[in-house]
Amino acid sequence: MDFASFLIQTLNSLQYGLLLFLVASGLTLVFGIMGIINLAHGSFYMIGAYLAFVLASLTGNLFAAIALGIPLALLFGAFLEWALFSHLYKRDHLEQVLLTYGLILIFEEVRSLLVGDEVHGVDIPAVFSASIQLSDVLSYPVYRLVISAVCIVLAVALYFVIQRTRLGMMIRAGNHDRVMVEALGININMIYRVVFALGVALAALAGMLAAPISSVFPNMGSHVLIISFVIVVIGGIGSVWGALVAALVIGFADTFGKVLVPELSGMVVYLVMAAVLLWRPEGIFKKG
Amino acid sequence: MKTTQQIFGKAALALALAATCGAVAAQAQPKVKVGLMLPSTGTYASPGTAIGNGFKLFVTEQGGKLGGREVEYFSVDDESDPSKATENANKLVKRDKVDVLVGTVHSGVALAMAKVARENKTIFLVANAGADELTGPLCAPTLFRTSFSAWQPAYAMGKVVADKGHKRVVTLTWKYSFGQQSIEGFKESFEKGGGKIVKEMTLPFPNVEFQPFLTEIAALKPDAVYVFFAGAGAAKFVRDYHAAGLKSSIPLYASGFLTDGTLDAMGEAGKGLQTTLHYADGLPNKKDAAFRLNYAKTYKLQPDVYAMQGYDAAQLYHAGLSAAGGDPAKQAEIIKAMEAAKVDSPRGTFTLSKAHNPVQDIYLREVQGGQNKVVSTLIKGLADPARGCKM
Numbered sequence: 001m002d003f004a005s006f007l008i009q010t011l012n013s014l015q016y017g018l019l020l021f022l023v024a025s026g027l028t029l030v031f032g033i034m035g036i037i038n039l040a041h042g043s044f045y046m047i048g049a050y051l052a053f054v055l056a057s058l059t060g061n062l063f064a065a066i067a068l069g070i071p072l073a074l075l076f077g078a079f080l081e082w083a084l085f086s087h088l089y090k091r092d093h094l095e096q097v098l099l100t101y102g103l104i105l106i107f108e109e110v111r112s113l114l115v116g117d118e119v120h121g122v123d124i125p126a127v128f129s130a131s132i133q134l135s136d137v138l139s140y141p142v143y144r145l146v147i148s149a150v151c152i153v154l155a156v157a158l159y160f161v162i163q164r165t166r167l168g169m170m171i172r173a174g175n176h177d178r179v180m181v182e183a184l185g186i187n188i189n190m191i192y193r194v195v196f197a198l199g200v201a202l203a204a205l206a207g208m209l210a211a212p213i214s215s216v217f218p219n220m221g222s223h224v225l226i227i228s229f230v231i232v233v234i235g236g237i238g239s240v241w242g243a244l245v246a247a248l249v250i251g252f253a254d255t256f257g258k259v260l261v262p263e264l265s266g267m268v269v270y271l272v273m274a275a276v277l278l279w280r281p282e283g284i285f286k287k288g
Numbered sequence: 289m290k291t292t293q294q295i296f297g298k299a300a301l302a303l304a305l306a307a308t309c310g311a312v313a314a315q316a317q318p319k320v321k322v323g324l325m326l327p328s329t330g331t332y333a334s335p336g337t338a339i340g341n342g343f344k345l346f347v348t349e350q351g352g353k354l355g356g357r358e359v360e361y362f363s364v365d366d367e368s369d370p371s372k373a374t375e376n377a378n379k380l381v382k383r384d385k386v387d388v389l390v391g392t393v394h395s396g397v398a399l400a401m402a403k404v405a406r407e408n409k410t411i412f413l414v415a416n417a418g419a420d421e422l423t424g425p426l427c428a429p430t431l432f433r434t435s436f437s438a439w440q441p442a443y444a445m446g447k448v449v450a451d452k453g454h455k456r457v458v459t460l461t462w463k464y465s466f467g468q469q470s471i472e473g474f475k476e477s478f479e480k481g482g483g484k485i486v487k488e489m490t491l492p493f494p495n496v497e498f499q500p501f502l503t504e505i506a507a508l509k510p511d512a513v514y515v516f517f518a519g520a521g522a523a524k525f526v527r528d529y530h531a532a533g534l535k536s537s538i539p540l541y542a543s544g545f546l547t548d549g550t551l552d553a554m555g556e557a558g559k560g561l562q563t564t565l566h567y568a569d570g571l572p573n574k575k576d577a578a579f580r581l582n583y584a585k586t587y588k589l590q591p592d593v594y595a596m597q598g599y600d601a602a603q604l605y606h607a608g609l610s611a612a613g614g615d616p617a618k619q620a621e622i623i624k625a626m627e628a629a630k631v632d633s634p635r636g637t638f639t640l641s642k643a644h645n646p647v648q649d650i651y652l653r654e655v656q657g658g659q660n661k662v663v664s665t666l667i668k669g670l671a672d673p674a675r676g677c678k679m
Contacts, residue, residue, distance in 0.1 A: 004507075005503055108329075118549070120553050131533055133533070134506075137509060138506030215520055215527060217519070219330065254497060254500075262489060262491075265491055266491075266495075
């Protein structure tokens with residue numbers, strides 16, 4: 001691999017890792033703060049992508065689709081938390097897994113009834129449809145860089161909200177000791193609802209942003225779900241910062257794995273996970 | 289009055305007798321049981337539905353009959369899940385005791401079905417799954433394929449790329465047997481034509497993060513790229529290839545599955561792509577025109593290659609069953625007739641090879657106006673080499 005290729009592959013790794021972070025951040029928040037194993041998280045990614053497809057074909061514009069899609073995803077998340085997940089906090093993980101696995105099946109079936117099983121494409125907004133010439137034959141779509149930029153902005157915003165705001169303080173406190181927070185007169189249920197809605201919206205936003213480059217297809221959430229769990233485990237459950245670092249590690253491992261050790265490319269990600277867990281069984285960043 | 293009553297009584301008796309006789313006659317003509325094992329959920333739901341539609345369309349055209357017999361369908365959703373395939377096939381073969389088993393999209397599922405069908409001596413019509421093994425090492429007197437082998441379109445494409453004067457080619461596919469067979473078939477004819485595969489790249493199925501490979505292709509700068517992808521992965525790959533600016537400098541070739549059912553999702557990026565397959569849009573034969581019209585009328589959908597393969601599975605069995613006088617139990621006669629059949633398919637007439645795979649024309653197609661328009665008939669009557677088949 002020459003130096004130019006190396007740089008481009010680094011760019012690929014960063015871009016892939018940042019997109020993975022967007023999905024995994026919601027999962028780690030819900031998992032770490034609410035203690036819910038949410039297998040349906042990948043479905044929210046799928047729902048986001050389909051929202052982008054449907055809304056973009058209605059409005060003719062991906063930005064409009066995202067602007068409409070985010071509030072819809074927030075509402076949907078809040079509704080799910082109220083109707084289903086709020087009954088799960090005191091139950092064990094098996095029941096959570098059963099419910100959320102059931103949701104995957106329901107979401108896929110509803111998707112099939114409403115939009116069918118065909119593969120769809122979403123057009124990249126005209127403003128970002130240009131490409132940057134990287135080498136004599138290879139160019140890099142501007143849209144991919146835009147996605148990366150959005151992901152970075154969101155990572156910083158999430159960090160700020162959780163570490164520097166009152167809401168973030170309450171979320172962190174709720175994570176440590178639910179009973180104590182309630183005793184102090186804070187409505188913990190409302191906080192959980194906000195966190196869950198936020199998690200759904202983050203996954204859906206990732207799906208909406210990825211729709212133009214990944215195309216929209218049935219079961220698209222399942223691969224993302226597995227890799228997101230890997231990231232959450234590597235990063236340390238509940239740590240947004242850890243999710244970011246882990247997502248980038250996975251981005252690099254996957255990209256360079258495919259090029260340098262193609263025979264093992266399906267395993268590289270899991271080998272990295274195994275290595276990290278041997279070194280730090282609780283993930284790179286401990287819960288906190 | 290008495291006589292009238294007697295006449296009435298006799299007439300009633302006669303009628304009753306006639307009715308019973310009729311019932312007896314109907315019982316002597318049991319329905320032919322068709323087992324459809326196709327995916328109706330999951331990634332392959334749409335081709336699965338198309339195969340079933342195609343099969344039923346032909347039966348409807350025959351007045352709801354095959355070989356003169358009424359048809360009764362038994363359906364199982366195989367979910368394209370190989371781990372459930374044996375159990376699902378057993379439901380149809382052992383529980384429902386179907387006369388003929390028809391399936392499926394996923395090759396892994398079809399391999400398991402072939403095993404169940406062979407053990408129970410049930411006729412098995414493969415209406416899509418292209419794994420070379422089915423009419424290779426696993427060939428059987430009772431197994432017939434109305435679709436293709438992975439080798440066929442791939443072999444034809446190798447010839448095209450070599451004839452265009454491309455010398456150095458990079459290949460890319462998912463690392464699973466069908467993808468790799470598609471690469472092997474291509475390699476065989478491409479190397480025969482004087483070409484060289486510079487690098488064979490694979491990624492795990494169904495991973496769709498192609499960016500690292502595109503970077504690698506740009507660094508290697510081959511004369512052309514040959515890939516096997518299908519479904520959602522195909523749409524994404526073509527979009528990515530286009531977005532990376534490679535399409536204008538390094539031509540992309542593939543087996544026809546790249547552009548079947550995925551053109552809408554590809555949009556602009558798909559334009560002008562050349563692929564090879566045993567079917568195409570705009571074929572100049574009357575059978576195809578009639579098939580497309582009927583299909584569109586019946587299902588309010590455009591038919592595709594999968595629907596055509598399902599239609600031909602019904603045609604082939606019809607030919608066999610008719611020769612056996614409509615008796616599904618006369619298996620030897622059915623098999624003999626199917627082996628000798630000339631199927632008047634929408635793709636053009638085909639016969640079957642010794643290993644029961646279609647000997648068929650392979651077309652070169654080009655994406656124009658959202659369709660896979662036929663460019664030329666590349667190879668007439670291409671037969672799969674049926675490596676490993678002892679029959």
